[in-house]
Structure formats: structure tokens, C-alpha cells
Amino acid sequence: MPTQPPVRIGARGSKLSLAQAGQMQRQIAQALGADPGDGAEVARVAPLTVITTTGDRVQDRRLLEIGGKGLFTKEIEDALLEGRIDCAVHSLKDMPSVLPQGLCIAAIPEREDPRDAFLSRGAERLEDLTHGAVLGTASLRRQAQSLFRRPDLQVQLLRGNVDTRLAKLDAGEADAIILAYAGLKRLGLGHLPMSLIDPKQAPPAPGQGALAIETRAADRDLSWVLALRHEATMVAVAAERGALTALEGSCRTPIGAHAWFEGAALHLIIEALSPDGRQRFRHAGEQDVTRMADPAASAHDLGMSLGQAIKGEAGDAIVL
Incomplete structure (x- = not known):
């Protein structure tokens, strides 16, 4: 029977968000020592709090018109910083490249199909x-x-x-x-x-298919957090989010990124386009990150370098 305090989970209230949060809720409960098949026990050790975000409330405009993808996370992150919840479950593709001070993406579980x-x-x-x-x-x-x-x-x-x-x-x-x-x-x-759609021909959003477990920075290495991490996924999405960072990715910049492993080699394709689709800028690279002291950091650097190359070529053409 788990002895530590419950881990309170925050998530949006959409059907998809609740499905994703429920999946993580069971994994967190198992990491805490509970039976993931016992619904009552799961709810006790890893209670779920539904939080409505601005992105959920405003449905008649593009996100770029009302503040960007951070509108799907702000209210949840406020609850984290205020101590009302202990972690949040997000779709990683909805996460801005820069997080509020004091918060971090502490774990990324194994990725679903990114296409x-x-x-x-x-x-x-x-x-x-x-x-x-x-x-x-x-x-x-x-x-x-x-x-x-x-x-x-x-x-x-x-x-x-x-x-x-x-x-x-x-x-x-x-x-x-x-x-x-x-x-x-x-x-x-x-x-x-x-x-x-072939992800090499039309790369998906950076981090698509992956879930992000966001915590306060001080909690990033708690034992239940470590149990959720999937190393290969974390390395691949680090490369994709490196490109996002380099290109200052937001809802105003059409960016696609796809990273995958072939043996020990991490491959990455990124592209950015003009909003009207008339211009496309693409770069690809690969690296054996398994030989690096910090594979995720090396993958992030690969994404940054390819993203910076695109930014140098494209300039303002890729910004709405």
C-alpha cells in the first residue's frame, strides 16, 4: 500500500485530455505502489483535477489571435506554481518552447504514433x-x-x-x-x-504523439517521475523541440519536425513554410547521440543547429 502523500494531477477537461490523463494516472499510481487496475485506489493516490484553460473556452479564433499555444497550459501551470496540483499532463505539441520559471517537463513517457x-x-x-x-x-x-x-x-x-x-x-x-x-x-x-501522412514528407508538430508530465523543478527527479520516463522518446523530442526553440516556434510559425532512431543514429528532418505554403525550407541531419554524455542535450543541439540554418535562409518568410 502506498505510504507517500497523493500525487495530484491536473489536466484539461476535453475527452482526449481526460483519456491521456487517465492513462498517466494509472502509471503514476503504479509507480506509487498502487494496483493500476483498482480504480478507487488509483483515484486515492493520484487524484485528477480538471482545469479549464483559456484555449478551451475560446473556440472561434485561431490560437495566434488570442495569445498562442500557451493558452492551453497557463491555468494549469498557475495551479502547479500555487501548489494546488503536483503535476500536469499535457500533449507535448501544445507546450511552448519556454516554460514559466520554476516549472519543467520532468518526464515524457513512450510516444504514440506521431503521424x-x-x-x-x-x-x-x-x-x-x-x-x-x-x-x-x-x-x-x-x-x-x-x-x-x-x-x-x-x-x-x-x-x-x-x-x-x-x-x-x-x-x-x-x-x-x-x-x-x-x-x-x-x-x-x-x-x-x-x-x-508520411512524417518525412510532411513532418508533424514537434513532440506530436508524446505526452509531457510537467512538475515543479524541485520535483523533477522524484522516484515516481523517473518511472515515467522513456529515454528514446525523450531524446527524439528533445531534437524536435530544439528546432522549435531555434525557430522561435509559436502559432505564428508553421514548423514541422520529425526525429527517429535507426539503430544508434538519431535522424531529424525539420521544415518551416510560409503560411501560404508557397515557400518551404527543409534541413535534415543525423547523429549518434548514444555516445554523448547527455544524449537529450546533444539531440537538442542538433535540432537547434538545423533550426538556425533554416532561420538564416527563411528570415521573415515563415512568420505570419
């Missing part, structure tokens, strides 16, 4: 959509990448949770939408995509 999923009312791929078809998305990256491949498409703002976006697709408000495959899988909807 984007293409859903439509008939077409199997983006290339199969009719001329001038409507693509619904709130992601500037997905907009730019899609317009690079299909400049004839009409891109329409489509925000909301997964169920809302699927309902809008069914209602004919868009001919196709693009969602993170990881989120669909976590919701038991992995069968819905018509196809999956």
Missing part, C-alpha cells in the same frame, strides 16, 4: 480531393503543408475537440480534416483515417 491522419468524406489522400475542396484545420502548419502540396485548396478555420471536428466533417462544413493520429488512437478512433 498526422487524413480524414475526409470520400478521398483517400489529400491529393485525391477535388479542385478547390475545403480543408478544415486550425493548425497553421497543416494549412501551410497542405497548400504546398495542393495550392488550390480552400482552408477553413476548424477548431474544437476531436468530436466537434468530426461532427463538422460529417455535416459537410469541410471536405477533409487533418488530426493527430495519436489522439484518435487514444480515443479508440484509430480506424477513422482514410490515410496517414
Whole structure:
């Protein structure tokens, strides 16, 4: 039976966020010595607090118009800093590159599939959509990448949770939408995509498919935190977030990054595009980070160097 104080978890209230938080809640409870199959015991040792963020409340505008992706984390981070919760579960792709002082991403569990999923009312791929078809998305990256491949498409703002976006697709408000495959899988909807987008051809958002466990900096090496870390995932996303940092990534900059291991070699492809999709800047690199004293730091440096190379080439072309 666990003897330490409960670990209080904070998360957003969407269906996807609760699915992700529930998965982490069971893993945290197990790390604390509880039976992950005993719901009552899990709720006692790792209670979940639902926190509504500004990003959840405002659904009629792009995030860049109301303050960026940090609006999905601010209220939760306030609760962490005030001591009302002990950790937060986020989608890593929603995390800004710079965190509030005193907080850190303490653990990243094993990553789910990072690819984007293409859903439509008939077409199997983006290339199969009719001329001038409507693509619904709130992601500037997905907009730019899609317009690079299909400049004839009409891109329409489509925000909301997964169920809302699927309902809008069914209602004919868009001919196709693009969602993170990881989120669909976590919701038991992995069968819905018509196809999956090659992450080397159109890299997903940095950190897509991974979850972030955010804690106060002083708690980053507690035993239950260490139990959640997946080393290969942490190294790969460190490379992707290095590119995000170099490119000052925000909702105003279309950035894609994909890192993966082939044996001991970490491979990284990053790209940034003009918002209208007319210009694309790409760099790729690889490194045997396993030989480094700090593999994650070396991976981050690789991402930084490739990102800086793109920034030098692209200038203001990639900023909305």
C-alpha cells in the first residue's frame, strides 16, 4: 500500500485530455505502489483535477489571435506554481518552447504514433480531393503543408475537440480534416483515417504523439517521475523541440519536425513554410547521440543547429 502523500494531477477537461490523463494516472499510481487496475485506489493516490484553460473556452479564433499555444497550459501551470496540483499532463505539441520559471517537463513517457491522419468524406489522400475542396484545420502548419502540396485548396478555420471536428466533417462544413493520429488512437478512433501522412514528407508538430508530465523543478527527479520516463522518446523530442526553440516556434510559425532512431543514429528532418505554403525550407541531419554524455542535450543541439540554418535562409518568410 502506498505510504507517500497523493500525487495530484491536473489536466484539461476535453475527452482526449481526460483519456491521456487517465492513462498517466494509472502509471503514476503504479509507480506509487498502487494496483493500476483498482480504480478507487488509483483515484486515492493520484487524484485528477480538471482545469479549464483559456484555449478551451475560446473556440472561434485561431490560437495566434488570442495569445498562442500557451493558452492551453497557463491555468494549469498557475495551479502547479500555487501548489494546488503536483503535476500536469499535457500533449507535448501544445507546450511552448519556454516554460514559466520554476516549472519543467520532468518526464515524457513512450510516444504514440506521431503521424498526422487524413480524414475526409470520400478521398483517400489529400491529393485525391477535388479542385478547390475545403480543408478544415486550425493548425497553421497543416494549412501551410497542405497548400504546398495542393495550392488550390480552400482552408477553413476548424477548431474544437476531436468530436466537434468530426461532427463538422460529417455535416459537410469541410471536405477533409487533418488530426493527430495519436489522439484518435487514444480515443479508440484509430480506424477513422482514410490515410496517414508520411512524417518525412510532411513532418508533424514537434513532440506530436508524446505526452509531457510537467512538475515543479524541485520535483523533477522524484522516484515516481523517473518511472515515467522513456529515454528514446525523450531524446527524439528533445531534437524536435530544439528546432522549435531555434525557430522561435509559436502559432505564428508553421514548423514541422520529425526525429527517429535507426539503430544508434538519431535522424531529424525539420521544415518551416510560409503560411501560404508557397515557400518551404527543409534541413535534415543525423547523429549518434548514444555516445554523448547527455544524449537529450546533444539531440537538442542538433535540432537547434538545423533550426538556425533554416532561420538564416527563411528570415521573415515563415512568420505570419
